[in-house]
């Protein structure tokens with residue numbers, strides 16, 4: 001089995017300080033959290049930028065600061081969000097890709113997102129894929145429901161994606177596919193040959209689906225964007241605490257944890 005790649009989704013666009021007092025918001029806080037997660041075993045940090053008042057932003061300059069601050073502290077892979085927050089325009093969302101980060105997320109379809117709709121128009125998705133290709137950015141294909149994986153197969157036939165793809169199954173969003181082992185097993189069975197995959201279980205699905213992914217040879221995403229709890233009724237003290245638990249479980253199950261450079265090799269960065 002490949003070594004386990006742990007991604008830490010540090011901030012997200014929706015979580016508030018009221019929900020999680022340790023949520024990193026400023027570029028320095030995000031970089032400190034990235035460093036702590038890297039020390040705990042994360043190879044990738046998935047980042048969303050916020051303004052000082054915590055409003056989500058896709059401002060390129062804020063992302064530039066985040067990347068610079070992270071790079072000062074450690075060599076963890078920085079994956080920028082192009083999902084941003086519900087309601088942002090495609091143009092806004094795409095802005096950080098022009099910084100040529102190592103990775104960026106690419107959402108593969110529209111999904112109901114709690115009480116909102118997370119819009120991903122097919123034409124705009126193709127523009128996102130082309131921009132990532134032009135800037136040499138590796139996409140992580142975000143799959144919220146099974147039809148989005150069917151879209152990837154169509155795109156592969158049309159030549160819109162090339163090389164081995166890396167997927168993130170985001171399971172347990174209200175409106176998306178359920179955070180269950182059955183959902184994960186189904187998506188895994190539909191992957192194109194040569195793909196790598198990770199799972200982001202939302203809320204209470206984070207720990208069980210992460211553990212299942214370790215057993216199945218997939219990779220794992222944890223962090224406050226997806227889950228603010230350590231266990232039912234107990235908030236996590238930091239993103240790094242959630243990373244450390246996954247690294248510990250993986251080692252107990254005899255699967256080593258990848259360093260950032262080992263993850264670069266596995267993902268072809």
Ligand code: KMH
Nearest residue numbers: 013081082083084086105
């Ligand atoms: N904030 C969500 C609406 C991504 O980062 O690519 C979308 C999201 C996905 O978080």
Ligand code: ZN
Nearest residue numbers: 012081083225
């Ligand atoms: Zn995100």
